[in-house]
Amino acid sequence: MKRILPILILLAMAVAGCSRSAESSQPAAQAVMLVSTFERLHAQPAAPLSPAESTAIEAFMSYRGYSSVDSMMAGTRMARALNSFGPLVHATFADTAALMAMVADIDRRAEAAGVRLAAPRYAFVIWNDVHSMAFVDSILLVALNHYLGADCPFYRGLPEYSLSAKTPAQLPLDIAEAQVATQYPFIGQTALARMAYEGVLAMARQQLTGCTEAEALGYTPEQWEEIERNEARLWRQLASLKLIYTADQLSIDQLVAPAPYTTPLGPDTPPRLGRYFGYRIVQALLKRDGRKPLPELLAPQFYADDRILIHSGYNPN
Numbered sequence: 001m002k003r004i005l006p007i008l009i010l011l012a013m014a015v016a017g018c019s020r021s022a023e024s025s026q027p028a029a030q031a032v033m034l035v036s037t038f039e040r041l042h043a044q045p046a047a048p049l050s051p052a053e054s055t056a057i058e059a060f061m062s063y064r065g066y067s068s069v070d071s072m073m074a075g076t077r078m079a080r081a082l083n084s085f086g087p088l089v090h091a092t093f094a095d096t097a098a099l100m101a102m103v104a105d106i107d108r109r110a111e112a113a114g115v116r117l118a119a120p121r122y123a124f125v126i127w128n129d130v131h132s133m134a135f136v137d138s139i140l141l142v143a144l145n146h147y148l149g150a151d152c153p154f155y156r157g158l159p160e161y162s163l164s165a166k167t168p169a170q171l172p173l174d175i176a177e178a179q180v181a182t183q184y185p186f187i188g189q190t191a192l193a194r195m196a197y198e199g200v201l202a203m204a205r206q207q208l209t210g211c212t213e214a215e216a217l218g219y220t221p222e223q224w225e226e227i228e229r230n231e232a233r234l235w236r237q238l239a240s241l242k243l244i245y246t247a248d249q250l251s252i253d254q255l256v257a258p259a260p261y262t263t264p265l266g267p268d269t270p271p272r273l274g275r276y277f278g279y280r281i282v283q284a285l286l287k288r289d290g291r292k293p294l295p296e297l298l299a300p301q302f303y304a305d306d307r308i309l310i311h312s313g314y315n316p317n
Helices: 012-016 035-043 051-064 069-074 077-090 096-114 160-165 170-181 192-207 211-216 221-229 231-241 249-256 273-289 310-312
Strands: 002-003 031-034 120-126 133-136 138-144
Touching: 002 120, 002 273, 012 051, 031 096, 035 069, 035 077, 051 069, 051 120, 051 133, 069 231, 096 170, 096 221, 120 160, 120 221, 133 170, 138 170, 138 231, 160 170, 170 192, 192 211, 192 249, 192 273, 211 221, 211 273, 221 231, 231 273, 273 310
Parallel strands: 031 120, 120 138
Antiparallel strands: 002 133, 133 138
16 A cells, blocks of 8 residues: 655754764664665666565555566666666765664654554665655655755755755654654644644654754744744734634645745745644643653644643743
């Protein structure tokens, strides 16, 4: 079964930025560097495959619509992907062990938090596809060519606001969120429920990667400083629009989806303020009622309760 994720809008030093407590003694994650496997098969079509490689390639072929390994390697799509992205992927992710340590750290943190992940195995790939990740059965396919750095020539023409999510340091955050959001999908109707859910996802990104609040919410230091300085004013502005309890899907998406700014609040505002305020609401509730385990926060009984704002007492001033 395929579960496709949209582009999620970056190891040694890069991964360390948001996976600071990875331990060298931890067990290796169930992960395969399929990019190297593709290159080996391209040079030697009859090259033997390990059981892990065979399983990962089957998942890749299922997602990409290939009928056999021979047809996959003989096709022009694979050749173009290897020639275009291969050298940059190897230069950016030269330390394969750091990649494996990064996903192992996410898995370890998830287990410690009692969070179930959607897939226990990973395969690092490259492809000419708009999606950066896809779930196929029990494997998360991760396209490394989506994380080559904001200045990568292949990203020319992309909206400027999206480039900050195209770096190696974003990779562990996207993997963590993909795993959690797929295992615990949103179930709710109102903007408030979606805001709270998005806030919990940001908390999950923090707990599973060790990143900062700003990084978990997707903000640059400058954006974070602006939001923190103007939190009360921005909250009043949002409340005045009477969108907090709306069930209009377009309005809800405009509050939380990646964009250059938060559309309902105007072009001079930071992006995704619905996610920020959802994070603050959940944070205020936990401060009042005490800490709760992450799986409990990811349940609709928690985030979709229309009384969550009242119970939190959140009211910046």
